[in-house]
Structure formats: structure tokens, C-alpha cells
Amino acid sequence: xxxxxxxxxxxxxxxxxxxxxxxxxxxxxxxxxxxxxxxxxxxxxxxxxxxxxxxxxxxxxxxxxxxxxxxxxxxxxxxxxxxxxxxxxxxxxxxxxxxxxxxxxxxxxxxxxxxxxxxxxxxxxxxxxxxxxxxxxxxxxxxxxxxxxxxxxxxxxxxxxxxxxxxxxxxxxxxxxxxxxxxxxxxxxxxxxxxxxxxxxx
Numbered sequence: 001x002x003x004x005x006x007x008x009x010x011x012x013x014x015x016x017x018x019x020x021x022x023x024x025x026x027x028x029x030x031x032x033x034x035x036x037x038x039x040x041x042x043x044x045x046x047x048x049x050x051x052x053x054x055x056x057x058x059x060x061x062x063x064x065x066x067x068x069x070x071x072x073x074x075x076x077x078x079x080x081x082x083x084x085x086x087x088x089x090x091x092x093x094x095x096x097x098x099x100x101x102x103x104x105x106x107x108x109x110x111x112x113x114x115x116x117x118x119x120x121x122x123x124x125x126x127x128x129x130x131x132x133x134x135x136x137x138x139x140x141x142x143x144x145x146x147x148x149x150x151x152x153x154x155x156x157x158x159x160x161x162x163x164x165x166x167x168x169x170x171x172x173x174x175x176x177x178x179x180x181x182x183x184x185x186x187x188x189x190x191x192x193x194x195x196x197x198x199x200x201x202x
Contacts, residue, residue: 009028009177011041011074012056017074039118046111053122058118070116072113079106085106094154095139097148098143099133101155128167130166131164132165157175
């Protein structure tokens with residue numbers, strides 16, 4: 001989205017995050033970040049995801065030092081049996097992730113950071129998700145649908161992957177990629193207007 005009346009810059013090309021922000025009535029512009037999404041040795045998952053969200057926002061600030069708007073960074077990771085599951089690199093990697101998730105509960109952590117000049121604050125949403133047992137044939141068919149590509153944990157809860165989910169405790173939108181409640185609270189602290197801000201609707 002390109003909007004000269006934007007309230008913030010978004011350091012994310014994710015269509016899901018774009019849709020969620022638009023649904024919240026937040027006007028934004030998309031900006032590219034330059035962060036390498038690799039965990040540091042011994043870094044805890046929640047520290048990793050919060051660091052990435054913050055560094056994505058800060059990298060846009062560094063690239064656009066004259067930008068007057070707050071910059072939002074966000075990152076989502078899937079954690080199962082202590083393993084961080086990122087985006088699958090190929091078919092075998094996706095099938096491995098889906099086999100690990102099969103019949104188990106896992107955690108989805110989404111961090112959001114908002115930075116304006118020297119000020120930077122963040123929020124964290126953690127959700128527990130349960131998967132039904134998946135047969136090998138189901139995992140293969142799901143890969144062949146094309147949906148697991150580019151998705152953390154090799155699934156999309158808002159798509160076909162939602163049919164695998166038999167339990168959820170926490171934020172559905174956080175699993176999609178941007179927790180609405182926490183993001184709205186963070187935006188309010190920076191004066192970023194949403195669709196429910198005073199004067200936003202006639």
C-alpha cells in the first residue's frame with residue numbers, strides 16, 4: 001500500500017499483515033528492511049522474535065533517516081519441541097516440519113515493534129496451537145497445494161492449514177502474523193490512528 005496520508009511505515013512485505021492493518025483502519029506505507037532473520041547462538045525463541053521485530057523497524061529508520069512516521073516491524077515464529085520452525089527451504093523440509101507438528105501442540109510467537117526516532121517499544125503475542133495427527137498422504141497433498149511455501153512452520157492457519165488445527169489458545173490473528181489487540185494497544189501509545197480513533201469515521 002502506498003498512501004501519502006499514512007500513519008506509519010510497515011517493515012514487512014507480508015500480504016497477511018497488510019490485510020490485518022487495513023482491516024484495523026490503519027493507513028500505512030510499505031518499506032523494505034535489511035535484517036538477516038537468523039537466531040543467535042543460544043538465543044531463546046521469544047528473545048529472537050522480539051529482536052527481529054525491533055531490528056526490522058530500526059533498519060528502515062536507518063535507511064530513511066528523514067522519515068517522520070513511526071516504523072512498525074513484526075516477526076512470527078513457530079516453536080515445537082524446542083525447535084524454531086522457520087519457512088521451509090524445500091519439500092523435504094516442509095514435510096519434516098509438518099510431521100513434527102502432527103498430533104502435537106506448538107507455540108506461535110509474534111512480536112511487534114514500533115519505533116519513532118530514539119523511542120522503540122514492542123509487544124509479544126504467544127499462542128498455543130494444537131494439530132490433529134497428519135498422515136503422510138495429507139502432508140504431501142498439503143505441500144502440493146503450494147500453501148506451505150514461505151510460511152513459518154510450513155502452514156497457514158487462515159488457509160487450508162486451518163483444517164489441521166484442533167485447538168487454539170491465544171490470538172488467532174497473532175498466528176496469522178499480526179495480533180490485532182496487542183498491535184492496537186501499541187499504536188495507541190504512539191498516537192497512530194485506527195478505524196476506531198476519534199474522528200476516524202463520520
